Amino acid sequence: MSRSILSLLFPPKCPVCRSRTKKEEVLCVKCLSEYQKEKYRPCRRCGKKSCRCTCRPTVSTPDAFGYLSVFHYDEKSPGGRLILKLKDREDQRIAAFLARDMAKSLQNGCILRSDALVTFVPRNPSAVLKQGTDQARALSQALADFCSLEQAACLKNKGSKSQKTLSAKERLENARSCYTLLKNCPDLTGRQVVLVDDIVTGGATLTVCAELLKSRGASTVICLTAGRR
Ligand SMILES: [Zn+2]
Numbered sequence: 068m069s070r071s072i073l074s075l076l077f078p079p080k081c082p083v084c085r086s087r088t089k090k091e092e093v094l095c096v097k098c099l100s101e102y103q104k105e106k107y108r109p110c111r112r113c114g115k116k117s118c119r120c121t122c123r124p125t126v127s128t129p130d131a132f133g134y135l136s137v138f139h140y141d142e143k144s145p146g147g148r149l150i151l152k153l154k155d156r157e158d159q160r161i162a163a164f165l166a167r168d169m170a171k172s173l174q175n176g177c178i179l180r181s182d183a184l185v186t187f188v189p190r191n192p193s194a195v196l197k198q199g200t201d202q203a204r205a206l207s208q209a210l211a212d213f214c215s216l217e218q219a220a221c222l223k224n225k226g227s228k229s230q231k232t233l234s235a236k237e238r239l240e241n242a243r244s245c246y247t248l249l250k251n252c253p254d255l256t257g258r259q260v261v262l263v264d265d266i267v268t269g270g271a272t273l274t275v276c277a278e279l280l281k282s283r284g285a286s287t288v289i290c291l292t293a294g295r296r
């Protein structure tokens with residue numbers, strides 16, 4: 068069936084509010100404008116737009132060159148809702164939409180090498196089994212496709228516990244017990260690595276994963292997320 072007939076039968080809908088959108092647009096006009104607001108919302112620390120902010124999270128490491136993201140994360144805002152959708156179901160359009168903006172933040176925040184490797188913070192395997200998708204993996208693949216970079220899995224999640232009730236120090240210890248390098252992790256010697264996750268909150272997870280990638284030889288690790296809390 069041709070695409071035009073398909074779009075007549077199943078008109079594209081905004082994934083956030085379900086109102087109808089034009090074929091080439093992901094978000095409707097209203098949700099897009101709210102999404103842009105969160106993207107341009109000034110960071111409370113540096114005053115720069117969220118998509119240009121390079122502030123380090125509470126827990127950070129010199130092993131990570133930078134922490135870049137696109138928008139201020141709020142579960143109810145369009146950006147937050149898109150991430151929740153991606154956790155439920157792998158949706159190429161949503162992943163590509165967010166990855167395009169992540170690529171912009173990345174290109175603004177560092178000098179990206181053409182041989183950089185894109186990898187991701189793997190989701191808890193039991194959540195992947197239950198909900199069927201790993202949103203950070205989907206984002207990292209879409210980003211790699213968009214920037215014509217190589218993408219590979221490097222890290223393993225041994226089963227993470229919720230970080231919500233833990234202190235910063237406990238979060239770091241918890242993350243250390245959760246993540247390890249995959250047995251078949253590629254050799255990263257001298258490579259620039261872009262580490263992708265959906266959201267950064269305290270920074271413990273990204274910190275531990277960046278340290279692991281460094282230990283495998285990465286010359287620079289750039290942490291890149293869609294949302295920043
Ligand atoms: Zn909408």
Ligand SMILES: [Zn+2]
Binds near residue numbers: 111
């Ligand atoms: Zn900032």
